[in-house]
Amino acid sequence: MxxxxxxxxxxxxxxAVVASGCQVATAYPGTPSSEILPAIAAVADRLNAPTVVEWGANEKVALEMAIGASFTGARACAVMKQVGLNVAADAFMTVALYRLKGGLLLISSDDPGPHSSQNEQDSRMFAMFAKVPVLDPSDAVEAALMVKDAFAISEKYSVLTMLRTTTRVAHCRQDIEQVETFEKGNEVKFERDLSRWVSLPAIVRVSHPLHNERIEKIRSEFETEWGKYNYxxxxxxxxxxxxxxxxxxxSTLKDLMKQWCRDDISILRIGTPYPLPHKITESFLARHDKVLVLEEPYPVIETQLMNRSKVDGRWNGVVPSAxxxxxxxxxxxxxxxxxxxxxxxxxSELKSxxxxxxxxxxxxQxxxxxxxxSSFFIIKKALPNAISPSDIGCYSLAINQKGVDSSLCMGASVTMASGYYLAHKETGQERAVVATLGDSTFFHMGVPGLISAVYNRHAFVLCVLDNSITAMTGGQSNPGLTGKPRKDDLGVALPIESVVRGCGVTFVETVKAYDTASGMDAIKRAWEYAKTNKTPSVLIFKHPCMLLRVPQEKISVTVDNDKCVGCRYCIDNFGCPGLSFDESAKKVSVDKRYCVSCGVCAVVCPQKAIHKVAK
Amino acid sequence: MANETANKSKDMQYIIVGVGGQGILFTSRVLGKIAIDKGLPIVGSEVHGMAQRGGSVISHFKVGSFFGPLVSDGHADVVMAFDQKEGIRNLSFLKEGGTFLVNTNCAAMFENDHLKKYIADRKIRVCKFKGFHILDEHMEGNYLFLNVLILGAAAGLKIPGFEEDRVAAALKELAPPKHIDSNLKVFGLGIKAASA
Structure with a gap:
């Protein structure tokens, strides 16, 4: 048992991915999808399954690795968060039409709320756009069942399938039977077949109508055989x-129905939002005077209903659209x-x-x-008037210390720095621009922007905040490190400094993130160099992420109450949880619940009230 | 029908709140382990990603015949707060007559008249313990033990799902072996704190 x-x-x-005999699994981390790939590696290690598990440098890389594997017959799976699918969209939109060989599953995790994302986009909408069949689980147990079925549908129709989860499915906890066995994978044998493996217009003119036909076949299967998901x-x-x-x-509605004890509401549960099983939905509509559609986060099922005259949902504002x-x-x-x-x-009493x-x-924070x-404090202190585009990762939290002026999506710190530079270029105004992004984000999408900036002679400073980890998503590896998901599998770590030089950057220096004096000097020199030579200069601020718990020198600090004038400078510009401000006494003190004795804040106070404690 | 009633009586809904980094997820892992050992179904929701970075964190946890992972406002049997501000902010999750187990560091907050009235009107059982103070005194101020301390307090209060022997067994299984002795010590401190 x-x-x-x-x-x-x-x-x-x-x-379920390992149990289904998946041979190649790839991903780029992103909340709420990040735990899937490390867990695939852990299950494969435990069962000694021959699943290759790898992080791609970005989602496009991850999906295309899985597509390549599928062309050889291997069963493959790519995992990403919803905005990651935007990065992979080029491959996604086209491979949708292909007649694949090995089963290919794309897992895309949405984040209604959002809790940890820059938007609330709906991957099911993307699936409909690309014409990719999508399964939409209501809980963890069903998500696992759907993985198996998604592979089955993929292999039966040689089509890419998607499993769409949301935060509440991805990060729910349930009692679930652990996987003990796994299916054998497919034979790997690449065969040349231009009618399948290339995307020339002449071939698409044939493959697109064929794809439409198979989507209709899948729709009718969703109406009959897959009744377990649509009922x-x-x-x-x-x-x-x-x-x-x-x-x-x-799942929420089922709990509420029990709570209400009502017998006058009927439910149609849809687990296959695209292609929508029209016969099932239309029959349900015909038998009800009033129908409400509840789905997250966009109206995907609702939009596909043939006649919405008696439907309440997002189109008429009954269900909020965000x-x-x-x-x-x-x-x-x-x-x-x-x-x-x-x-x-x-x-009301509680509210008051x-x-x-x-x-x-x-x-x-x-x-x-x-x-x-520390890095942001250095940057702001050295160049207080600089425009500071930043990126997607922990460093976006430096917004609390006014270290971030803009953020958009992965890699946009570099490219928007170019935009800030270009806008000022012909105006005669001189405005420093200092972009910040992390090590993983640099490899993900920072490199093309940097190449473009060198080529076009854009003057700005790019700071790569290298904490030797993909931190915000929970500590995954990246191409700057040797770690790989499976046990005993080692990668080659690419030194960021060499990659930067390889992109044509001529000013590259690595500084210690805790060393505020050297950092400030380096920033000023980097900006002078960029300005003079019309080229981006790059600084790499290095220090391991606190979550890695690398042992480091402990430098205790204390606040001299007589010197502290309660100006809040340290709170507003450094904002460390280890410093707390007493509103009534108007004094700062070290909050030892949080302080880790890094000692950096000793340089922050304009009154020199924060002292290092002599050992 | 009798069976249904029996199941219903075992249904428990917990809200666990605090600040990212306090080890809240470990508490729901212990709750889950205990429920699974009893053969009870569980469903809950955790916070991962950005919100874990020192922000407000909330875990929903339900044991028994539930489907969805989230506890509805006003339906929690217990609110466990690693941080009193977070606890008060989320107190509306608690049902009438529910238990509010809270780590306190500023007693004055509980003197607020509106709060006192809300607690009285809703017949809320408030169980305070001075977690930071206890850890300062006995564990050299290592606040990472707060999660085990709160487990001890829950066991001391005999909150369903936190039976003392079962929590101790779960701690031995789930916590890193090198911390077992300290964990059991802190667990004992928690039990004592509840009865104090």
Whole structure:
């Protein structure tokens, strides 16, 4: 009897990927998808399965590695977060039309809310755009089942399939049977077949209509054989309301239905949002006077319904068009559809208490001792008027210390630095530009922007904040390191300095992120060089991420109460959790709950009130 | 039907709140291990990624016949707070008569009249313990033990799902071997804190 364990949704998915005989698994980390690939490696290690597991330098690289593997017959899988799919979109949109050989599964994780993303885009919408069949699980157990079925559909129709998860599926915990065995993979044999493996216009004119035909076949399968994912829970009495529901909203609705004890609402659960099983949805619509659609985050099912005249959803504002559909919201929407007011306990006293006590949600912040905090302090201090484009990663949290003026998407710090430079170029204004991005982001999408900046003679400073890890997503490896997901598998670490020189940059220096004096000097010189020579100069700020817990020298600090004037300079410009400000006494003190004794803050205070403690 | 009632009585919904980095996820792992050992189904939701970086963190955890991972406002049997501000901010999750287990570092906050009234009106059982103080006194101020301390306090209060022997067993299994002795010591301190 398989042992049940408390698994994360992502771990359940990973187990199913290995169990399905996946031969090549690739990914680029991104919340909420990040745990899948390391978990695939862990399961494969435990079962001694022959699954190759690798991080790609970015999502496009990851997906294309998996596509190549599929062309040889190997079963393959690529994993990314929703915005990662944008990076992989070029490959994704075209491979959708291909007749593949080995099963190919794309797992894309959405983040309604958003909790840890720069937008709320819906991968199912992308699947519909690309004409890729997509499965949409409602919990972790189902996500694992769907992995197996997605591979089966992929191999039956030689088509790319997608498993779309959301944060609440990816990061839910459930009791799940652990995987103990795995299927044998396919024979690997590459055969030359230009009708399948190239994307010339003449071939697309044939493959696109063929793809449309197979999508219709898959649609009719979703209407019949795949009833386990598309089914009705009829009401016991005549339904006042029909609800078409998908994803985690379905699990939430089931809990609420139990809580309400109602028998006048019927449910149509859809697990295959594209291609939508029209016969099932249209029959449900025909049998109900009023239908509500609940899905996250975009109206994908709703948009595909043939006739929306009796449908309530996002198109008419009954369901909000942004944010997560939390249980309280679903309760309010569904009950108001049947004319019942949701009962809520009176929380006005609590609200007043929270207001009076001034309690607000704590913003995410850089860890105590984080080298990024020091780097940003250095940059701002050396060039206070510089425009500071930053990137996607922990360093975006330097917004708290005013170290970030803009951020957009992976790699945009470098390219937008070019844009800031170009806009000023013919105006006669001189404005320093200092871009910041992390080591993993540099490899991901920083390099093309840097090459373009060298070629076009753009003057700015690029700071690569190298903390030897992909930190925000939980500590994954990247091409600057030797670590790889599977045990005993070692990669080659690319020195960032060499890559930068290889891109044609002539000013490259590495500085210690904690060394504020050298850092400030280097920044000033780097900007002078860039300005004089019309070229980007690059500084690499190096210090390991605090989460790696690399032992380091402990330098305790203390605040001299007599010297502290309560100016808040350290709080507003350094913002370390290890320093706290007493509002009534107007004094700063070291909060030893958080301080890690990095000693950097000793240089921050304009009054020199923060002292290193002599050992 | 009898079976259904029996199951229902075992249903428990927990909200665990604190600040990223306090080791909240470990608490739900212990809860999960105990429920699975009892053969009970579990479902919950964790926070990963950006919010873990020192921001407000909330874990939802449900044991029994549930489908969705999130606890609805006003339905939690227990709110466990590693941080009193986070606890108060999320107190509306607690059902009437529920238990509020909270690590306190500033007693004055609980003197707020509105808060006192809310707690009285909702018949909330408040169990405070001075976690930082206890760890200062007994563990050289190593606050990473806060999660084990709160487990001890929950066991001391006999909150369903935190049976003392089962938590101790789960600690031995889930925590790194080198920390077992300290963990069991802190667990004992937690139990004592609850009865103090």
């Amino acid at each position: 398989p042992v049940k364990a408390m698994l994360l949704g992502n771990e359940a998915i990973a187990g 009705e829970i009829p009401s016991k009495t005549k339904a006042k309301l029909g609800v078409i529901v998908s994803g985690v909203c379905f 944010g997560e559909l939390l249980p309280e919201l679903i309760e309010k929407i569904v009950l108001s559809e049947i004319g019942v007011e949701a009962k809520k306990p009176d929380a 208490a929270i207001e009076e006590l001034g309690l607000t949600a704590r913003k995410p 850089l860890c105590a001792g984080c080298p990024h905090r």
